[in-house]
Amino acid sequence: MTLFLQVQHVSQIYENSSRALHALQNINFGVARGEFVCIVGTSGSGKSTLLRILGGLLPPTSGRVMLAGKEIDQPPPSIGFVFQKSNLMPWRTVKDNVLLPLEIQGRINNVAQERAQALLSVMGLADFADAYPAQLSGGMAQRLALARALIQEPHLLLLDEPFGALDALTRERLNLEVLSIWERFAQTVVMVTHSIDEAVFLADRVLVLGGSPGTLTDDIRIPLPRPRTLDLLGEPAYGRLRVAVRRAIGEMS
Ligand SMILES: Nc1ncnc2c1ncn2[C@@H]1O[C@H](COP(=O)(O)OP(=O)(O)O)[C@@H](O)[C@H]1O
Ligand SMILES: [Mg+2]
Structure with a gap:
């Protein structure tokens, strides 16, 4: 069986006017359907570059990315993206921000409206459907x-x-929400984080990027049971995996 997502010999060189910056060197890995993978690594190791390549937002200088057996060349609708900055449209209501991707495709109908409302409920935002982004925390x-x-x-x-960019408690709560969304909608998730705790708590596998240009230096399985709850944070097995990931990043402290 071929893997859902396959990253094959991906390298990225940014060509600027004055010099070329080699950001990624020969990255290879696969992700199975339904897997939750976290990518960690020091700042500048190419994590965001890799994620943009996975999403078809940036064509790699060499190599390729296959999604369900097809090469990705532009952002397909079957991929959802969330960045550190929420990139919301300030002049649109909360509900109209949710509907935007469908509106762009001319797919606004009653079903879409209902789905938007349902998603806002799942996210605890039902009461804010008509509010504007500036009114949100x-x-x-x-x-x-x-x-x-x-x-x-x-x-x-x-x-x-x-x-x-969020405080620790909000972050912890949102991580639990991401887990329940992942369980409920059964997608495949690839998440970049600089938090080792977050990576070990969420992932089936943690990929470690390092060096310059960035290479894939480790691929660590996280065989902790699911569903995961905050009780896990006190378990010795969780602690040992945190240490393993920290060592792999090379920032043992
Ligand atoms: N658009 C760009 N043009 C030139 N260099 C870039 C660009 N984006 C990122 N880089 C460089 O590529 C390297 C990897 O960046 P990035 O993927 O953002 O790393 P990370 O997300 O791990 O911090 C860094 O040296 C960064 O300065
Ligand atoms: Mg980044």
């Missing part, structure tokens, strides 16, 4: 970005440090 804005990414029922969800 940081955590609510990211939940809205997540709802917008889910409206197209993506098969692959790509998250680039989606909660990186």
Whole structure:
């Protein structure tokens, strides 16, 4: 069986006027359908570059990415993206922000409206459907970005440090929500995070990027039982995996 997502010999060189920057070197890995994979690594190791390549937002300098057996060349609707900045449209209501991806495709109908309403309920934003992004807290804005990414029922969800700018408690709560969404909608998730705790808590596998240009230096299985709850944070097995990931990143402290 071929893997759902296959990254084959991907390298990225950014060509600027003055010099070329080699960001990624020969990245290879696969992700099975339904898997939750986290990518960690020091700043500048190419995590965001890799995620943009996975999403078809950036064509790799060499190599290719296959999604369900087809090469990705532009962002397909089957991929949902959430970035650290929520990129909401300030002049549109919460509900109209969720509907935007479907509106662009001319797919606004009653079903779409109902789906938007249902997603807002899942995200705890039902009462804010007619509010504007400026009226939302940081955590609510990211939940809205997540709802917008889910409206197209993506098969692959790509998250680039989606909660990186939020406080620890909000972040913990949103991570639990991401897990329940992943269980409920059964997509495949690839999430970049700089938090080792977050990666070990969420993932089936943690990929480690390192060096310059960035290479894939480790692929660590996280065989912790599911469903995962906050009780896990006190378990010795969780602690050991955190240490393993930290060592792999090379920032043992
Ligand atoms: N558009 C770009 N043009 C030139 N260099 C870039 C661009 N985007 C990222 N880089 C460089 O590529 C390297 C990897 O960046 P990035 O993928 O953002 O890493 P990370 O997300 O791991 O911090 C860095 O050296 C960064 O400065
Ligand atoms: Mg980044």
